[in-house]
Amino acid sequence: MASTAPFAKMNGIGNEIIVADMRGRADRVTPAAALALNADAATKFDQIMAIHDAKTPGTAFFIDILNSDGTGAQACGNGMRCVVQALAAETGQKTFAFETVAGILNAEEHADGLISVDMGKPRFGWQDIPLAEEFRDTRMIELQIGPIDAPVLHSPSVVSMGNPHAIFWVDRDVWSYELDRFGPLLENHPIFPERANITIARVTSPETMVIRTWERGAGLTRACGTAACAAVVAAARTRRTGRSVSLVTPGGGSLHVEWRGDDHVILTGAAEWEFSGSFDPSTGVWARDTESAA
Numbered sequence: 001m002a003s004t005a006p007f008a009k010m011n012g013i014g015n016e017i018i019v020a021d022m023r024g025r026a027d028r029v030t031p032a033a034a035l036a037l038n039a040d041a042a043t044k045f046d047q048i049m050a051i052h053d054a055k056t057p058g059t060a061f062f063i064d065i066l067n068s069d070g071t072g073a074q075a076c077g078n079g080m081r082c083v084v085q086a087l088a089a090e091t092g093q094k095t096f097a098f099e100t101v102a103g104i105l106n107a108e109e110h111a112d113g114l115i116s117v118d119m120g121k122p123r124f125g126w127q128d129i130p131l132a133e134e135f136r137d138t139r140m141i142e143l144q145i146g147p148i149d150a151p152v153l154h155s156p157s158v159v160s161m162g163n164p165h166a167i168f169w170v171d172r173d174v175w176s177y178e179l180d181r182f183g184p185l186l187e188n189h190p191i192f193p194e195r196a197n198i199t200i201a202r203v204t205s206p207e208t209m210v211i212r213t214w215e216r217g218a219g220l221t222r223a224c225g226t227a228a229c230a231a232v233v234a235a236a237r238t239r240r241t242g243r244s245v246s247l248v249t250p251g252g253g254s255l256h257v258e259w260r261g262d263d264h265v266i267l268t269g270a271a272e273w274e275f276s277g278s279f280d281p282s283t284g285v286w287a288r289d290t291e292s293a294a
């Protein structure tokens with residue numbers, strides 16, 4: 001194996017995350033390595049969060065994010081919590097400033113073990129999301145799937161949380177929709193030139209919501225942090241909820257999102273370590289640490 005890097009297999013309430021320690025190295029985790037790790041049942045993941053040395057003064061690390069299809073992502077809320085938990089366990093530090101391609105994110109591990117990440121400010125302009133054509137009001141855009149006169153899903157809200165999201169509002173159980181069938185069609189719809197994360201959301205009270213997400217580049221996942229943020233912001237914008245909402249995610253876990261008065265969106269939830277190992281960032285060939293849990 002070439003020069004290997006340590007990694008931790010973790011999850012953010014079921015969102016499968018590999019935290020790769022690329023500190024002190026100039027190379028990056030390649031798409032080929034991502035595909036190889038995802039093809040192995042033991043290391044199958046939704047996102048790789050690669051921790052690199054800081055590029056910008058005032059930040060501790062640069063985080064490179066890869067989806068399981070090998071493409072890059074600008075943001076990953078559940079993955080950021082895993083990064084925080086891994087670094088807090090290593091250093092004893094509780095607060096961190098990270099840089100991602102989407103900007104600088106501040107995060108904190110609380111005394112109860114939950115982790116909050118400031119996911120920055122949402123963006124609503126059609127060019128920011130981006131959409132392929134102008135929509136002046138992104139609280140509801142013209143887009144539907146299913147029979148033309150009886151669409152199954154329609155009129156989503158669209159939001160950028162650094163990455164593109166479409167939120168389809170439903171009244172029925174979120175599990176009654178064939179998201180595995182509609183997700184890929186909507187993710188790759190021509191209206192989304194950079195593809196999009198597709199969420200079905202059912203508001204259950206002004207403070208609660210249930211969501212299911214088809215993630216761009218990863219498919220159905222047990223949770224998606226940026227989708228939770230996008231759903232709450234879109235719900236508050238359309239007066240479906242207030243600005244502080246608890247969400248139930250497909251894995252049964254819960255997340256809390258607060259859209260603060262200063263426009264920043266704060267995502268709070270748990271993170272869990274599963275096992276550690278080392279891998280070759282160019283090929284994805286890996287080995288489990290012998291002292292690591294089975």
Ligand SMILES: N[C@@H](CCC[C@H](N)C(=O)O)C(=O)O
Nearest residue numbers: 073076077078163224225226
């Ligand atoms: N699981 C993530 C979102 C990951 C990125 C997404 N698939 C994309 O390509 O934008 C989260 O917790 O936010």
